[in-house]
Amino acid sequence: MSSVDPDGREEPDAEGQAPSADDIDDPGLQSEIANPADSNQPTGSSAAPGEGTTAADDEPVPAPGAPGELSSDQTPSQGQERGGSASPAADDVAQVPGGDAGSPDTTAPAATAPAAGAPASGTDSAVVPEQPPPTPTAAVREGAAAERSRADKAARADEVAEVVDSAETPEVDEAAGRLLDTLRSALGDDLQQTHVAHGRELWARVSVDAWRRTAEVCRDELGLTYFCFLSAIDWMPSPYGRSEEPAAGDENADDAEQGGDEESPAAIEHGYAGGETRFQLFARLMAPVTSVGLILKADLPDDDLRAPSLVGVYAGADWHEREAWEMYGITFDGHPNLIHLYLPGAFEGNPLRKDFPLLSREVKPWPGLVDVEAMPGEGDGS
Amino acid sequence: MPELPGLMKGLGVTLRTMLKPAVTTQYPRVKEAPPTRARGVIALKEENCTVCMLCARQCPDWCIYIEGHKTKAPPRRPGGKPRTVQLLDRFDIDYSLCMYCGICVEVCPFDALFWSPEYEYSEPRIADLLHDKERLGEWMDGVPEPEPLEAGAQAGKR
């Protein structure tokens, strides 16, 4: 039986509030990130009623009479199914692309590895001149040396993520800073990128080979004994949008969301702590009582969605990995029982992938299209 | 002196409860009045609707179907030009899909949609839950006046 210590409660609150002001998400950067997304906004609700009238008058969509009978459970016959039937032989093949993807990590930063630990205390000024042009004044965060060789590469492929991450050093919470330092020294080059928000929320991207080792470090050395969740994310923009635009093939399609960037892989923008591949694994681990937590991310090579299972480290990962397996088609090596969790056994496809259509939205036309008959005087084409 | 067994103490609670009057409302014969804000059914004030489609666009479930046409209305002032107005042909809400979120009522810029606490409109067939604008208009009678706010609320704000 323990009671709340009023003093103990005040302190974390005060600490949590203070750094939120100098948050890393500088509005300037935010707008830069937001801009590409703005350009291909669906006209959805932002269009004024009057404007919308002309857009849809060209081809009045028949008013939908029957409510949608189809549920999202009904599957299209999609060729996306993968991973579920992965043969054991694929395991051997996996080593090759896995090592291939990891090679920049293991070879390039070898020279800078000693420096990785050194600037941890915040001696940022030493590395400022070597910053890439997009953020000349920004100080490099601690440990950037190890990341830089990678970041240079990433800067070309994925400038946005780079900008976010090399932004000004935020005031890092003491516990969070300690946690990062330990993680850095324990993982070395396998820690690819980190990100801190609001002073205490941590993101760390590790190589997928080190996924399990990272979890062990987190549990045994960092005291993050509480398993919060594990899931995955598909960074590809959805080809379907919110299904509120005129259907593809309609002449308005070009104006809506069918812009060029969707098809090209360059349109993939990653979030905090960057990324290089379409699929990322992410998990959150926490330390009980102190509530210090860490969000781990790992890139999964596109041609080999495979990761080591965490079940041996955190027993609670079991169901989360089963969910990620059926929703994204990611295979977890060493998982004791990788079977369907939610979906029926015969289900085909991976529903949470962005290219899996949400059928209930596809079979029914959007009733929000302005469907006002023109007056006899007004031409149909106007 | 041994303590009274917990079982006996528990029976004391049930005995006390037994002597109290029942709290059940005998529904079909006795009706409970829902609170003013209860989201029972969406009522439509047809003359306020301008076919702007905002409700249909914002509906998370896509359960509002609207059709309309343009027409000329007499000018507001004598001698003015006739106005173009949009008249409502169809306004259906599919209550088998509706999630009673109230977004349509909130976004309506012309005060054409209201919540009514009416709740007795169940149907044996699910297709009969698609209600048209005449039915939605009937529910306008049950729309209550907005109630006053609690002390400390900022006046003027919704």
Added chain:
Amino acid sequence: MSAVPQNQQRAYVTGQAADARVNVELETDGMTLNIGPQHPATHGTLRIITRLDGEQVISAEPVMGYMHRGYEKLVEVRTYPQVTTLINRIDWLGSFANEVPFILAAEQLMEIEAPPRAQWIRTVLFEMSRIANITLFLGDMGVQLGAITAVFYAFRDREHVLNQIEAATGGRFHPNYDRIGGLKEDLPKGWVAETKSAMDKVRRFCDEMETLLLGNEIFETRARGIGVIPPEIALSYGLSGANLRASGVDWDLRRDSPNPLAWSEVDWKVWTHPDGDSFARYWVRLQETREAAHIVDQLLDGLPSGPIMAKVPRIIKVPAGEAWVSTENPLGEMGYYVVSKGDLGPFRVKIRTPSFNNISIVPWVMKGVYVPDVITILASLYFILGDIDR
């Protein structure tokens, strides 16, 4: 973590021994007993396939998905204001509490903070939905153990709280009252006084339950030492909420994680129990219900006046970024991982529901228990199917 008490140790060792024995004597043909998906103890449609050796459970494997609604996918095609109406339906007994972490995550990304009055009202309703949720558990656990009276009292007294939630929000179960930047509308006149009298009824209900069940010898015998979960196991499975506190971990996100809600403004206490058994989980929830009524009373006394809505653009676009916000919901830690790309709707939302993790410990905890205890353990872990299946 505190030292394991005698009776818990014994139960733990017995469980282990049973485990070992089962492994040795596996030659006998076991029996498969299917519990659910329509069993009353499963609060919906959870199905548990148990392998039995006589009266003892060798393995228990929950089967889910009967109520999977795919919210993580549905949320991706909706705008931020539309999302709250969906997530209301995750844990349908404490719906208001589901909205709060999502709204907080969106506010964090938009760098908006709701005005104090809104935060206080949010906290009040949050605690009221906790009461509405746990009240049902307090009665329902009695039913699972054979005491039918308790659940009628629970339904009776939960009404008072639900009526107040409905009077303020318009929805009994699905309030949809939170908005990004504040609340939909202010409280109606007379609400504070009525809520206070409802809280009195809640306290009386807790006393009744204490007399009815906690003091009852049958209840104690059936719940004590059953389904003991040691704290380190609980943590590795990600148990949270009262299930974790009943294992002696003094952790409550309302107190321990920074959040803009008003819990830090009032005086309350986190209840823990060292035993980690079914009885402890009941006991902790009972105390938490009382504590919640206490929190509501204090918050209503100090309700600040002022606006309930911050300045928010009419069309809500959330700047690109990622946010993780979790709160201590009635069932445990509920959190949303929101990935935004500066769009009208979220790019990806990972919904971390407490029941999912809480129930994933079932295969571990049910090894070696007797069949009637399966029901006791299920009831005491307390889950809502919508919260597991999402």
